[in-house]
Amino acid sequence: MASTPVSRGIWSNFANRSKSLSVKNPSLQNAILSPNLPKGPSTLKASVNKLKYNSPIGLDKIYPLAYDLLEKRSESIYNEVSKIEEKIKSVKDQSELSKLNKEKENLLIKSEQENPEVVFNSIFQTKSLDRSQPVYRHYLKEQWKSYKRMLTMQRLETLAIIPDTLPTLEPEVDVNLKFPHNNVNTWIEPGKILSSNVTSKPPAFEIIEFKESKDDLYTILIVNPDTPDVQNNTFSTTLHWALKDIKLSNNDSMVDIKKLDENKDSILIDYLPPVPEKNLGNQRFAVWVFRQDGKLNDSITKDSIKRTKFNIREFVAANKLAPIGAHVWRSVYDLNTDNVRKLYGLPAGRIFSRGKL
Amino acid sequence: MFTVRSTVKTITAHVKPTQQLRYKRDKAGLNPQLERIVNQLSVMSAARKQPRLLKLCDEDYIKHRTVMKAWSLYRKNKIEHNESLLEKQYQSMNEAAAELQSINPKLYEIANEHQFGKRFPLEIRTPTDFPPRQIWFYDYFPKVDGSKQQ
Amino acid sequence: MMQIRQLTRSFATATTTTTSNIPIKSSLILSRTPIVTQDISEFEKLFYNYQEELERRLMWTFPKWFYFKKGTVAEREFSEAQNYPIPNARGVWFPQGNPDLKHGRDRRFKQEVILPKKHIESDNNNKEEDSDNDFDNVGRPIRANSRITKFDKENDQTSLERKLPRTLYLLVNQNGNWKFPSFNVLSENENSGLHKIAEDGLRIIGGDKINTWSVSNSPAAVIKYDSNNKIIHNTDNNDQLITREFLIKSHIIAGKFDLQKSNNSVSDFKWLVKEEIKDLVDISYYSKIDHLLSDI
Numbered sequence: 192m193a194s195t196p197v198s199r200g201i202w203s204n205f206a207n208r209s210k211s212l213s214v215k216n217p218s219l220q221n222a223i224l225s226p227n228l229p230k231g232p233s234t235l236k237a238s239v240n241k242l243k244y245n246s247p248i249g250l251d252k253i254y255p256l257a258y259d260l261l262e263k264r265s266e267s268i269y270n271e272v273s274k275i276e277e278k279i280k281s282v283k284d285q286s287e288l289s290k291l292n293k294e295k296e297n298l299l300i301k302s303e304q305e306n307p308e309v310v311f312n313s314i315f316q317t318k319s320l321d322r323s324q325p326v327y328r329h330y331l332k333e334q335w336k337s338y339k340r341m342l343t344m345q346r347l348e349t350l351a352i353i354p355d356t357l358p359t360l361e362p363e364v365d366v367n368l369k370f371p372h373n374n375v376n377t378w379i380e381p382g383k384i385l386s387s388n389v390t391s392k393p394p395a396f397e398i399i400e401f402k403e404s405k406d407d408l409y410t411i412l413i414v415n416p417d418t419p420d421v422q423n424n425t426f427s428t429t430l431h432w433a434l435k436d437i438k439l440s441n442n443d444s445m446v447d448i449k450k451l452d453e454n455k456d457s458i459l460i461d462y463l464p465p466v467p468e469k470n471l472g473n474q475r476f477a478v479w480v481f482r483q484d485g486k487l488n489d490s491i492t493k494d495s496i497k498r499t500k501f502n503i504r505e506f507v508a509a510n511k512l513a514p515i516g517a518h519v520w521r522s523v524y525d526l527n528t529d530n531v532r533k534l535y536g537l538p539a540g541r542i543f544s545r546g547k548l
Numbered sequence: 549m550f551t552v553r554s555t556v557k558t559i560t561a562h563v564k565p566t567q568q569l570r571y572k573r574d575k576a577g578l579n580p581q582l583e584r585i586v587n588q589l590s591v592m593s594a595a596r597k598q599p600r601l602l603k604l605c606d607e608d609y610i611k612h613r614t615v616m617k618a619w620s621l622y623r624k625n626k627i628e629h630n631e632s633l634l635e636k637q638y639q640s641m642n643e644a645a646a647e648l649q650s651i652n653p654k655l656y657e658i659a660n661e662h663q664f665g666k667r668f669p670l671e672i673r674t675p676t677d678f679p680p681r682q683i684w685f686y687d688y689f690p691k692v693d694g695s696k697q698q
Numbered sequence: 699m700m701q702i703r704q705l706t707r708s709f710a711t712a713t714t715t716t717t718s719n720i721p722i723k724s725s726l727i728l729s730r731t732p733i734v735t736q737d738i739s740e741f742e743k744l745f746y747n748y749q750e751e752l753e754r755r756l757m758w759t760f761p762k763w764f765y766f767k768k769g770t771v772a773e774r775e776f777s778e779a780q781n782y783p784i785p786n787a788r789g790v791w792f793p794q795g796n797p798d799l800k801h802g803r804d805r806r807f808k809q810e811v812i813l814p815k816k817h818i819e820s821d822n823n824n825k826e827e828d829s830d831n832d833f834d835n836v837g838r839p840i841r842a843n844s845r846i847t848k849f850d851k852e853n854d855q856t857s858l859e860r861k862l863p864r865t866l867y868l869l870v871n872q873n874g875n876w877k878f879p880s881f882n883v884l885s886e887n888e889n890s891g892l893h894k895i896a897e898d899g900l901r902i903i904g905g906d907k908i909n910t911w912s913v914s915n916s917p918a919a920v921i922k923y924d925s926n927n928k929i930i931h932n933t934d935n936n937d938q939l940i941t942r943e944f945l946i947k948s949h950i951i952a953g954k955f956d957l958q959k960s961n962n963s964v965s966d967f968k969w970l971v972k973e974e975i976k977d978l979v980d981i982s983y984y985s986k987i988d989h990l991l992s993d994i
Contacts, residue, residue: 222607223610223611232605234605234606234607235605242795247602247612248755249750249751249752250611250615252744252747253615253741253744254615256740257614257617260741261617305614305618305621307611310610310613311610314606596759597761597801598805599755599756599803599805599808600805615745622741633989640990643919644917644918644920644944645917648917651942652722655883658889658915659892660915661891672911675732675733675734677735678842678843679733679734679845683858684858685953686953688908688954689907690906690907
């Protein structure tokens, strides 16, 4: 089944384009760049299924023409991009420059959006996408907006994280959270009730930016707005973990132990595991992610911040932090909570009971 | 059109007791009359007439998507081209009308007179896939005086 | 600003009404509308083919029992014409998957419905016989006429029977220039209007055995020439010496353009499609009429 490949234009030229805009697996790439499937369907694993498979009739005839049409359009868009690039060189004005850069990014998305290889990667290989490419960020953002963002906002609102901790949130980043309690790579769904064993060690975050980001600084806070305040017959907020000046970029988005070990200054307050009191029901633990303007003020240190009765609104306003993402989980007293208290040398827990009226 | 129940009734009404069976099929443990009814009903069943689901492998799915995208782009370009052409024609009409009004109002008035009874001519041909035997009618003679002519 | 503009405009009108000796011409865009449907591009052809194949693959099984009564001759003929696929059988290994036959159709693939041949003539489809042209013979084979005529093969550009899927436009060689036929508007025929002047002019140069239908009384465009017969592009020039040529659209319905010997100004004529017009006429002239011509 010999076949002539589809046209080799701009989408096969990697002089000015990133290698990540192509499919890595050579046999898959060959299948996508050929009118038919020269070696059968390589995404089907079982050989029985491979033998059974039949491509739709006529697809091999029309596909090269369709590829050519889209590639020609992409080529003309790349010409526009090079014109804008020249303009950028001469323009000095900041607002004009940011406008041109935005325009350039939109054109770059448009030029690669229909490239079959890019589409393949962004539909079937979402875990290993090169997020420095605008087109992949675009596809990831679309995917995030279609489900994950809505889910997160729904959980934040129904669990009243908004407005119990911060007034509102316009989400810009995708915040993923996992705990190192086992080796299974499971991201926590927002709002889940976790056992004290799971939350006994500090979590790792993945913060996925959808705009171009190079060494931006981030602050992460974990607060519990359900700490009982018996004297005032109310609840207060406790700060469980505070991280500052965390440097992240598009392709380096993980905040884990390894990264925190390398720059110990970024830990503002050490991790305090959730130890809910008995009979107090579920306690909410809100994770807030902020983007910083620059480095945080040096006067903010471990000693200047109080863990208990922490006022998060005041802290955010004082440091000009912009909330861009959030996450939430819940904890409840279980049989292991006392062990966690011992592990961290915390005082024994209180037992609440219903007061007599 | 008709319900299964009514069909069963009409079919059973016509079933005569058969004298013998050539071979035995007892897949459902039915008597031959009922089995015949089941067979006849199955002719009407949609599931037996539907083809298998069309499942594309990932590569072919991408190719299909590419083809559909290219098609929509092709259509869009075509429509945009036609619209720009119409826009230009409209502008040039406007320009000509303004020009005519400024230099010769009398001709402008005649050009904008309402054309009563103006109809699309019946003789004009609608395009067909293949030409007629006589492609063009040459032997035309103008109507004699007194008849209407546009 | 608005007011000044209006003033000048009204002033200009006032002057022109008094001096109606500004040269005006009326020009006719005479077109022959397509006789057959338009040719489709290669991309369209392949796309339609792909869609049709998909549709046939997803089509429900042809309900033979609905169209053919059981036990009739028609049913037998139809059944004999079909190519029935190999059914599944126990103990047989099918490497490309087991056939899934229902009502004589393999549900994994498209169904090919073959109609039984009724006409013996369709076997020798390629041969043209004398009986084909015997129009009194009702039993003659049905055969479609060619979309390409002999005038296409000869490239006879004066014929109305060329380029059937395209719109043809009449161009004449008037005073050494290839252009749409144009006629002077004189003070004595001014009362009839631009469209009438153009139609009448056409009959003077091309004979009166022609049936045309003008689309509208009003002009579709205007072209301005300076005293040296050069096209002017800027619009604000209100010179007395400028000639204005108004273009009127019209369709030819029957008859033909027969060049009259008595006329000296027109030496030749052609029926051309848009691309050929582009090659033939002056570039500046074409830039003015480009958008008026149909792509198909």
